[in-house]
Amino acid sequence: MSTDDGVPSTPDPAGAVDAVWKLESARIIAGLARMTRDIGLAEELAQDALVSALEQWPRSGVPDNPGAWLMAVAKRRAVDHLRRERRAARGQELLAHDQREQLRTARFDAPDPYDETTPYDETTPYDETNPYDAPGPYDAPGPRNDLRVTPVPDPRVTPVPDPETDPGTHPGTSHETSQGTGPETDARDDDNVLRLMFLSCHPVLPTEERVALTLRLLGGLTAEEIGRAFLVTGTVTARRIADAKRTLAERRVPFELPQGDELAARLSSVLEVIYLIFNEGYSATTGDDLLRPGLTLEALRLARLLAALAPDEPEAHGLAALLEIQESRSAARTGPTGEPVPLHEQQRGRWDPLLIRRGFASMLRARDLGRTPGPYVLQAAIAVTHAQARTAGDTDWAGIAALYEALVRLLPTPVVRLNRAVAVGFARGPEAGLALVDELDADPRLKDYHLLPGVRGDLLSRLGRHTEARREFERAASLARNTAERAFLLRRADALAAAVSWTAAHPGPPAPPDPRALGRAAEEFLARDDLDPATVRSYHQTLRRLRLALGDRLPLTELTAERAERVFTTAWGDASPATWNRHRSALRSFATWAGLDDDPAAGLTRRTPAASRTPSLDPAGLEALWALPGVPPREQLLWRLLHESAAPVKRVLALDVERLDLDDRRARSGDTWVSWRAGTALLLPAHLKGRTRGPLFLTDRRPGPARRAAGADLDPVTGLARLSYERAEHLFKRTTRPLDPTGTGWTLSRLRTRR
Structure with a gap:
């Protein structure tokens, strides 16, 4: 298709760009990350290539190989960036050498500064024999101005492409022919994508950051799309992604495939992230709808991709089989109004047979590898058993209970044990299942898990204990955060209430709530x-x-x-x-x-507080803290002031600019004085920036109308509010997470010097 002037065109270039990005973004970012060793820079370069496509494709048409086009443009930009970095580094090295040479000459060979007869010749040529003018570690052999990009030999680092020998990065190379398409190129791209998957799911990151980064880098989703899927704002998602990238950089996580004993733990983290994404779409924890198909389909795509990239890992095939079979039930899992339909009540004719067959095939691949079944293979085996039953009554509950017994031995989490109780309740009767549920009642990890009282209510209902079952369903409804699940549980509770009150001898409506409840x-x-x-x-x-x-x-x-x-x-x-x-x-x-006759607190013994204080940071910890790169000036001042003053955090945050006495190095806070030393004194002037009134420490943005601060807590010029204790504590914990052996981060109280 072409325009009147013969220029090829496409019906929807923007749509083509979006589709290609969803399909190819992971390979492009992975390839760039392998070159630059910087995940943030890799994504930025890939986005630049995407902008170029949006600018050029409407005029020139969509290339025959759009993915290769984007990769070629992004790689050329990466090489240009690396050239500039190498050139800047070389220039700084030469400048530092010149300064050292001048100092050496000034100290040992300089003439008398008062001797005005010393000649000075500006035409003296540059000393080409200077050892610092020889090719440096970043230079290929050649003249000084030939800053060819050749990295330091390092087995961990992939060499930067040479524009003279690598046609895929040469500026004059055709966009569509610059990317190789042979088996070696495909294998290298697959390795890079697998590296990217392991990197974005690295255990050093909190779960929510791993999920957001994976969907961003491997799913090609925007921060807004991810935020909508998890019912958070795009700003929150973008912050999680940025925090994840910062943590990976600070921890110097390599862009490499894990080896040896590390592989199992790292693969488990990748599988966990994909499964979490699927579960959030399969049974949404919050919101109005039970299902979020976008997340389940994206997780299924990632599971298939992982199984293809790691064909020798049975757990990868097990996860793919599990998700294929679970997704096959999606059409039957909700009723006409969106209410949940339990598994044993679903119309199995609505299950997707194609997905079931694909799940069976993945399960066979996992089995053929001949290893001991892992958690995901066992869960897939349970799903296969359900799928093999033509009706709910044909389900092999004894076999499923046995599989759960094996799963509990491998993965004894409270949720797995609760699922085992459900299977045992069907295989051996509700009484046996209820006994297992009661064992979980005191587990603090399930105190807010709505399915615990939900399962107990179902078992009690099958035992005919309707009053107790109704209370359990009401408890489950109060804990459920998903609107569809909450409504379903309340309907079950109301049905049981009606069954209790509607008897042959005393017909009538359900009894009202007990006022003494x-x-x-x-x-x-x-x-x-x-x-x-x-x-x-x-x-x-x-x-x-x-x-x-x-x-x-x-x-x-x-x-x-x-x-x-x-x-x-x-x-x-x-x-x-x-x-x-x-x-x-x-x-x-x-x-x-x-007015209770029996004191419900009778069994609760009063506890004696322990006389302990939070330990201060030792000199090594302080030195590591002060040496952290990229700390904003506000945090630098706050932390230094807390350390030097030994004052409580809230007292320091309450300081106002007009109460500062810079000469005496102290300030009034309430009825007491806060004093500081030289470190704080050096940082204060730059922080104040000429301000004469208002809080000393301000937030980064203006408060919304619903969170308007008091006048004393607002800066009269900028309108910014006083920095809160919660925000200051959060920032300190997040920043010091890499320094804390426990990985949780330090508290601000540890900055205080105990006197």
């Missing part, structure tokens, strides 16, 4: 006029946990010491003595107000 009583207790806002917030935390754990409809007469002790042990068993005692006092106050 836990939920109603807690709301009335918190609505009292004699409680100040801080006390209400504190009491609310305690009662909310009791309501979530025991259900709003629990009669107060059944709020026993045994139940309260179980809730406290699960929720606050590892909490500090102060936290434990605060919640204990709140429960006792509630019980006294409600």
Whole structure:
């Protein structure tokens, strides 16, 4: 297709660019990352190539090989960037040498500065015999101005392409022929994509950052698209991606495939990220809809890609098989109004047979590798067993229970144990399943997991214990954050309530909630006029946990010491003595107000606070902190001031510019003085930038209308608010994460020098 002037065109160049980017972005970024060893730079160069395509393709038409076109343009930009860096580094090296030479000459060979007869000849030629003018470590042999890009020999580093020998990076090479398409090129590209996958899923990153970075680099999704999928803003997603890149750079994570014993742990991290992405789409944790098909399809694509790139890893094929079979049920998992449909009630004729066959094929590939089944292979075997049953009644629940027993031995997480309880409940009866569920009741990791009371409610319902089952479904609904799941659980609770009240002898509507139930009583207790806002917030935390754990409809007469002790042990068993005692006092106050005959706090012993203080950073830790690169000036000043003044964090954050006494190196904060030493004194002038009023430490952006700060906490010129303690603590923890052996980051209180 061409225009009137003979220039080829395409019906939708922008659509072609978007499609090619989704398909090829991972290979392009991976190839550039292999060249530059900088994931952020690689993505930036790939984006530059994308902009070039948007500018040129509408005029010249879409190339026959658009992926190769983008790769060629991006690689040429990468080579140009590396040339500039090498040239700048060489220039700095020569400048440093000249300065050293001048100092040496000035100290040992310089003439008398008062001798005005010393000749000076500006025409003296440059000394070509100077050893520093010889080819440096970044130069190929040749004249000094020939700054050919040749990296330091290093087995870990891929050589930078030479524009004179690599046609794929030469400026005059055709866009469409610059990329090789042979088997060696394909294998190299596959290796690079696999490296990129391992890098973006590196265990050094928090889970949410791994997920965001993987979807960005390997899925080609924008920050806004990822944010919509996980119900967060694009700004939050972009910050997670930026934090992930910064952490990878600070930790100097190499762009290499893991080897030896490290491979298993790193592969497990990749599999976990893909599975998390799929699960969020398969059963959304928040929002109105149960399913998010975009995430499940993207996770399935990544699983297939990983299985193709790592064909000798049975767990990769196991994950692909698991996701293929689970995705095959998507059309049958929701009803007409979007409500969840349990597995045993689904219309199996709506399951996708093509995806099931693909899942079976992946499972066979995993089995043919002949290794001991891992967690994903076992889960895939469970999915295969479900798919092989023509009806729900034909399901081999005994076989599934046996597979879960094997899975628990490999992966004894509380969620896996809960799933085993479901299988045992079908294989051996609800009583056996309920016994296993009760063992998980005290596990703190499940205290907010809505499926725990949901499973218990289902088992109790099958046992005919409808009143107890109804309370469990209500508990599950209160914990569920997804609207569709919450509505489904409440419908089950209402159905059981009707079954309990609608008897042959006493027909009638369901009974109203008991006014002496836990939920109603807690709301009335918190609505009292004699409680100040801080006390209400504190009491609310305690009662909310009791309501979530025991259900709003629990009669107060059944709020026993045994139940309260179980809730406290699960929720606050590892909490500090102060936290434990605060919640204990709140429960006792509630019980006294409600007039309970039996004290529910009777089994809760008051804990004695330990006399311990947070240790200060040692000299080595401080030295490492001060040497961190890229720390913003505001944080540099805050941290130095906290260290030198030994003042509490909130007192330092409360400082105002007009209260500073720069000459005496002190400032007024409330009724006390905060003083500092030379380090802070050097940083203060640059931080103030001529400001004479307002908070000393400001936020980065203006507060929104709903979060308007008080006048004393606003800068009168910029409108920026005072930096909050929570934000300052978060930034310090995030920055010091690489320095903390535990990987969690330090707290600001560790900067204080104990006196």
